[in-house]
Amino acid sequence: MIRSITRQKTEEEIDRLLNGYSRIFIIGCGTCVTMTRTGGEPEVTAMQRRLRDKGKLITGQAVLPVACDNLTSEALKEYGDQINQADLLLIMTCAFGVQTVAGYANKMVVPALDTLFMGKQTSEGLFNEICSQCGSCIIGETGGICPVTSCHKGLVNGPCGGTNDGKCEIDSNKDCAWTLIYNRLEKLNRLDFIRVLKRPRNYQVEPTPGKWNL
Amino acid sequence: MVSSFSKALQSGRFVVTSEVAPPKGTDLEKMIHHIELLRDKVDAVNITDHQSSVMRFPSLGGALMVKELGGEPILQMTCRDRNRMALEADLLFAASRGINNVLCLTGDSIILGDHKEAKAVFDLDSSQLLAAIRQMEKGLDLGGNKLEGTVSFCAGAIVTPEANPIEPQLLKFEKKIEAGAEFIQTQAVYDLDNFKKFMNYARQFPVKILAGIILLTSAPMARFMNKNVAGVNVPQDLIDEMASAPKGRAIEKGIEIAGRMIKRLHDEKMCDGVHIMAIGREELVPDIMSKAGLI
Ligand code: SF4
Ligand code: SF4
Numbered sequence: 001m002i003r004s005i006t007r008q009k010t011e012e013e014i015d016r017l018l019n020g021y022s023r024i025f026i027i028g029c030g031t032c033v034t035m036t037r038t039g040g041e042p043e044v045t046a047m048q049r050r051l052r053d054k055g056k057l058i059t060g061q062a063v064l065p066v067a068c069d070n071l072t073s074e075a076l077k078e079y080g081d082q083i084n085q086a087d088l089l090l091i092m093t094c095a096f097g098v099q100t101v102a103g104y105a106n107k108m109v110v111p112a113l114d115t116l117f118m119g120k121q122t123s124e125g126l127f128n129e130i131c132s133q134c135g136s137c138i139i140g141e142t143g144g145i146c147p148v149t150s151c152h153k154g155l156v157n158g159p160c161g162g163t164n165d166g167k168c169e170i171d172s173n174k175d176c177a178w179t180l181i182y183n184r185l186e187k188l189n190r191l192d193f194i195r196v197l198k199r200p201r202n203y204q205v206e207p208t209p210g211k212w213n214l
Numbered sequence: 215m216v217s218s219f220s221k222a223l224q225s226g227r228f229v230v231t232s233e234v235a236p237p238k239g240t241d242l243e244k245m246i247h248h249i250e251l252l253r254d255k256v257d258a259v260n261i262t263d264h265q266s267s268v269m270r271f272p273s274l275g276g277a278l279m280v281k282e283l284g285g286e287p288i289l290q291m292t293c294r295d296r297n298r299m300a301l302e303a304d305l306l307f308a309a310s311r312g313i314n315n316v317l318c319l320t321g322d323s324i325i326l327g328d329h330k331e332a333k334a335v336f337d338l339d340s341s342q343l344l345a346a347i348r349q350m351e352k353g354l355d356l357g358g359n360k361l362e363g364t365v366s367f368c369a370g371a372i373v374t375p376e377a378n379p380i381e382p383q384l385l386k387f388e389k390k391i392e393a394g395a396e397f398i399q400t401q402a403v404y405d406l407d408n409f410k411k412f413m414n415y416a417r418q419f420p421v422k423i424l425a426g427i428i429l430l431t432s433a434p435m436a437r438f439m440n441k442n443v444a445g446v447n448v449p450q451d452l453i454d455e456m457a458s459a460p461k462g463r464a465i466e467k468g469i470e471i472a473g474r475m476i477k478r479l480h481d482e483k484m485c486d487g488v489h490i491m492a493i494g495r496e497e498l499v500p501d502i503m504s505k506a507g508l509i
Contacts, residue, residue: 160340169326
């Protein structure tokens, strides 16, 4: 399943962002950040304790079922009083959740997490970025492995000179996407696909910010 | 205009190139000194482009300096820092100043350099940059628009003959040739028997190959490269030979080894020339050439 992958900001950064605010309401989410253990029930409670120890007044806390969903507007109503009493909402969800809450609550919001990428859980506790939504999918020619995302440089015509023993030049623990692609297509007997010189990619398929109207 | 480097490649004689790195800053004295040392001894001088992702004086400025000093530059261009528009614009400028040799590189990762938070571009890759040059020579930019005035380049690329695994690397090598590479400067080679095997394969393509020679300066330096530089493999007997040099004389040993390798490449007509990299010790390049019997 696709997940929004997050990492908690450092305590120093969170403290800096909260500087000057004393009454805080904390929001987590029951979906991706619960799974990645960055903004579920235990993390929200730990944050609440830490901030209380630092002298902040925590007006309440909530773990919304799916913070990025439009139903969040209803869910927030349940905590109306506690939210009203707060000067600021500290939000332990991915940035989709933060922006959704910010749109409904008339309050300053502070994200407690950094949103890293849209990832797939590849095994227990391991999440990988395998698609970066480039707008013109080419994995039909690369054996179903995405070079745009899995290659550190997003190269579409084969490996760079930094590849070493099948690993990437930036990290000997990361596979070189082009070794993976080569090996898979060799097995499938379709290396002919990657022998074709690919033209430069179109980076404006859907200009940022993307918008789609049904 | 056909560049003198291109003529040298076509002449069939053993071609020698070397390289100079621009400074970090505006003090050009050392770069000028190195260019002056090399310009009459080699067929062309590469000017590196933010090598290892370390920000420096631009390769275009260095290449212009080679030109002004009466030498023949090879402009190195990586795809890491410029999108296609900026690359095309720099090519137009190069052409307008008589800089007609380009080495097309993808470029190292930003993460390996000294601006670790910078945005990496990689709008094009090395093979697409080569193709872009050929398209511009036909009078069209990458947007398909007509160019006023013409450009003409002797364009090349690199290959790592000792890459592991080698197959994906060779696939890219063939694409570079298809995209229009006329010459290839290889990553450093030390095991010449292995290189010979690579050349047996590479000979089938219409491209000139200059073997990369990196001067060994000490046994620890050789070990360091084996550990840290992708596709560089200094065999143990060469490391032992470096280690056997009397104290303070390792560099002479390195010069001897480089000279000996070049002589063998030349005498056995293994490839079309060499690209000598002395990484900071450019003043030693003439010594290496003389040990190789080239001057
Ligand atoms: S090519 Fe890669 S990034 Fe683009 S849509 Fe396909 S999987 Fe996603
Ligand atoms: S080593 Fe492989 S994955 Fe890493 S940047 Fe180079 S080609 Fe891409």
